Amino acid sequence: MKNDIAEIWVLLLAIGLLILILFHIFIYMRLKQKVSKANLRKTVQEKEILEQLINNMPDRIYYKDSESRFIFANKHVSKIMGANSPEELLGKTDFDFYKKKYAQAFYDSEQEMHRTGEPIINKEETGLNLKGDEITVSTTKIPIKNKKKEIVGIIGIGRDITPQKEAEKELNAKSESLREANAILEEKHEEIQQMAEELNTQAENLRNANQRLERLSLVASKTHNTVVIMDGNGNFEWVNDAFVEKYQLSLEEFTKKYGINLRDSSSNSNISAVLNQIYITRKPYTYNSKHKNDDGSEIWNQTNISPITNDQDEITHLILIDSDITELKLIEEQNKKQNKEIKEKSRQLEKTNAMKDRLFSIIAHDLKNPFHSIIGFTNLLLSKYKYIEREKLKELLEMMNESTSNAYQLLENLLEWARAQTKRVKYNPTNVNTHNVVNDIISLIALQASNKNIKLSNEIPKDLIAFVDRNMLNTIIRNITSNAIKFTEKGSITFAGYQSDKGVVIEIVDTGIGMSKEKVDNLFKLGAISSSSGTSGEQGTGLGLIVCMEFIKINKGSIQVNSEEGKGSSFIINLPLQKKN
Numbered sequence: 001m002k003n004d005i006a007e008i009w010v011l012l013l014a015i016g017l018l019i020l021i022l023f024h025i026f027i028y029m030r031l032k033q034k035v036s037k038a039n040l041r042k043t044v045q046e047k048e049i050l051e052q053l054i055n056n057m058p059d060r061i062y063y064k065d066s067e068s069r070f071i072f073a074n075k076h077v078s079k080i081m082g083a084n085s086p087e088e089l090l091g092k093t094d095f096d097f098y099k100k101k102y103a104q105a106f107y108d109s110e111q112e113m114h115r116t117g118e119p120i121i122n123k124e125e126t127g128l129n130l131k132g133d134e135i136t137v138s139t140t141k142i143p144i145k146n147k148k149k150e151i152v153g154i155i156g157i158g159r160d161i162t163p164q165k166e167a168e169k170e171l172n173a174k175s176e177s178l179r180e181a182n183a184i185l186e187e188k189h190e191e192i193q194q195m196a197e198e199l200n201t202q203a204e205n206l207r208n209a210n211q212r213l214e215r216l217s218l219v220a221s222k223t224h225n226t227v228v229i230m231d232g233n234g235n236f237e238w239v240n241d242a243f244v245e246k247y248q249l250s251l252e253e254f255t256k257k258y259g260i261n262l263r264d265s266s267s268n269s270n271i272s273a274v275l276n277q278i279y280i281t282r283k284p285y286t287y288n289s290k291h292k293n294d295d296g297s298e299i300w301n302q303t304n305i306s307p308i309t310n311d312q313d314e315i316t317h318l319i320l321i322d323s324d325i326t327e328l329k330l331i332e333e334q335n336k337k338q339n340k341e342i343k344e345k346s347r348q349l350e351k352t353n354a355m356k357d358r359l360f361s362i363i364a365h366d367l368k369n370p371f372h373s374i375i376g377f378t379n380l381l382l383s384k385y386k387y388i389e390r391e392k393l394k395e396l397l398e399m400m401n402e403s404t405s406n407a408y409q410l411l412e413n414l415l416e417w418a419r420a421q422t423k424r425v426k427y428n429p430t431n432v433n434t435h436n437v438v439n440d441i442i443s444l445i446a447l448q449a450s451n452k453n454i455k456l457s458n459e460i461p462k463d464l465i466a467f468v469d470r471n472m473l474n475t476i477i478r479n480i481t482s483n484a485i486k487f488t489e490k491g492s493i494t495f496a497g498y499q500s501d502k503g504v505v506i507e508i509v510d511t512g513i514g515m516s517k518e519k520v521d522n523l524f525k526l527g528a529i530s531s532s533s534g535t536s537g538e539q540g541t542g543l544g545l546i547v548c549m550e551f552i553k554i555n556k557g558s559i560q561v562n563s564e565e566g567k568g569s570s571f572i573i574n575l576p577l578q579k580k581n
Contacts, residue, residue: 049308049317056284056306056319060127060137060158063144068093068110071153079130102126113143114151124165127158135162167331174334226322232315234262234275246322262320267291268303278307279315288325300329427554431578432470434506435460438495441478445485453490460497465578466504472551473575479544480508480571488512491568499577503557508571515563523561524549 054061055075063072070089078086081097094103105125113120120141127137139158143151227240239251247254258265263272268289278285284306291299302325308317438458449456466473477495484493491511498505515523523545552559556576563569 052306052308052317053319058159060156062089062156063153064110064156065153066114066151068107080128098128102128110141110154113141113154117143117151119143124161125158127160129160129162135160136165137161163328167328170335171331174338224324226320228262228320228322230262230318230320232317234318235260236262236265237317262318274305275318278305278318282307282309282313282315298326299324300326427469427472429467429469429555429576431465432468432473433462434464434466434473434497434504434575435462437470437473438477438506441474441481442495444478445481448482449485449493452485452488454485454488455492457492457494460495460506464497464499464504466506466575467577467579468555468557468575469551472555476548476551476573477506477508479548483544484508484510484512484569484571487514488568500574502574503577504575506573506575508573509568510570511568514565514567514569515561516565520561520563524559 057074058076059074060077060080061074062070062077065071069091070093073086073089075086078084078089081089081094083089083097089097094106097103098106109120109123109125120139123139123141125137125139127135129135137158138161139156141154141156144153144155146152224242226243226246228236228243229238230236236251236255239254243254244250249257254265263275268274268287274285274287284304286302286304288300288302291301302323304321304323306319306321307315308319310316435458438460442456442458446456481493488510489512493508493510496507496509549559552573558574560572560574561569562572
């Protein structure tokens with residue numbers, strides 16, 4: 001926002017510069033009669049410098065009579081209005097160039113000022129740029145009065161503030177810092193009003209060419225932008241106060257330290273190429289550059305170099321204007337960073353959704369199988385129940401029970417996983433006897449293990465206590481054990497445990513078919529799960545192990561898997577130690 005205030009100050013001071021130009025013709029005629037040819041040439045050159053400076057400014061500068069007809073305008077105004085030169089505007093109004101809705105708005109505001117005599121300061125209006133697109137223009141218009149205090153015309157200056165307005169909107173949505181800036185702006189409002197009044201007084205009191213030159217010097221000297229005037233070869237001739245403040249050196253000290261020519265002192269390594277292009281095209285050139293302050297902070301500058309030519313199209317002077325655009329660059333970098341973060345999060349979300357889609361596809365497939373079996377068994381019982389032998393009936397009921405248990409276990413794992421993903425799992429850690437938890441699980445799965453001739457052994461010490469959520473620990477051990485039974489036939493599953501320096505270790509070892517290294521690496525990855533059958537054709541998705549990993553993380557533990565194809569598997573769980581009362 002400091003840059004915005006500086007720009008307003010430049011706008012207000014630039015009005016004084018324009019008023020100087022408007023009186024220049026009158027003074028020139030008087031000077032022509034009084035001064036020698038040498039002085040006349042000097043005055044003409046000064047006039048050309050002033051005109052070049054006005055015409056190379058990126059602002060809309062114009063002078064209208066009481067009927068809102070153009071008396072003067074700079075080149076920027078004529079380009080925007082589609083004219084070949086400022087002379088084409090003379091005697092015409094905005095209605096000759098703009099659509100009625102724009103021209104009427106400009107006309108009404110100007111005529112209102114003629115009636116009230118009140119200047120328009122920094123009014124935001126809708127205007128057009130060189131492409132014909134709508135933009136926001138900050139406009140200041142001041143009435144011009146004759147000796148009888150009658151308003152005879154207006155002086156106007158406008159600046160395209162669309163980039164600042166857009167940056168301001170983004171900054172309002174993303175940062176609290178703008179509130180502080182607004183507070184500063186309010187504090188400075190009274191100062192701005194006072195400066196506007198002073199400028200109005202200056203406009204009424206300007207009388208001759210000497211005063212015009214003094215005001216021009218004031219504009220160039222007091223602006224917060226760095227201004228340098230050089231000769232046609234790029235040698236320094238004059239710098240403003242902002243230059244001295246920026247480098248903490250006077251012009252003499254600066255040239256003694258860095259050289260008198262821009263090629264020697266510029267931080268832009270391509271400055272020679274820039275100057276060569278200006279000499280060839282006779283057009284201004286703008287570039288951005290970055291350097292570090294004494295405190296290490298980065299400063300971005302936008303530099304504009306404009307040539308001033310004489311009647312023979314020879315470049316007699318170069319004007320360099322440096323503007324601090326650090327805030328705009330910071331906003332750009334912040335937007336780029338946020339866009340990158342959004343893209344990364346979007347990519348991760350797409351990946352996660354794809355994993356979940358695959359998971360639900362597998363679960364849907366594996367849920368159908370047990371229900372198909374149950375429906376088939378019930379249909380058979382309903383149609384043949386009178387003829388089915390008792391032993392066959394028992395076998396069918398056992399198969400139905402197994403299919404129902406598989407479906408229930410899959411649904412239970414799915415619900416547990418969904419609760420963990422939505423942060424709805426209640427974590428209630430206490431001191432839990434791990435030996436007793438394993439005993440409870442063995443009693444539930446004993447029949448299932450017996451049907452596959454698997455021996456279950458609980459070798460965990462009876463006093464081994466871990467600080468965990470009991471329900472989650474039960475789910476962890478039950479899922480790993482069910483998985484071990486699924487891939488084991490005529491073997492054993494052993495539960496061991498001990499206390500290490502870091503916590504409690506529980507090891508579940510089976511003598512099943514084992515796994516490859518690739519399968520071990522993908523056991524706990526949601527995107528790598530797949531439906532696989534056990535040694536007796538049991539169905540499963542591997543979701544139970546995903547739930548185990550979620551619960552182990554919640555309980556601040558870890559898990560390690562060792563396995564080899566044909567030699568069984570070992571699941572090693574690390575849990576926190578019991579807490580002492």
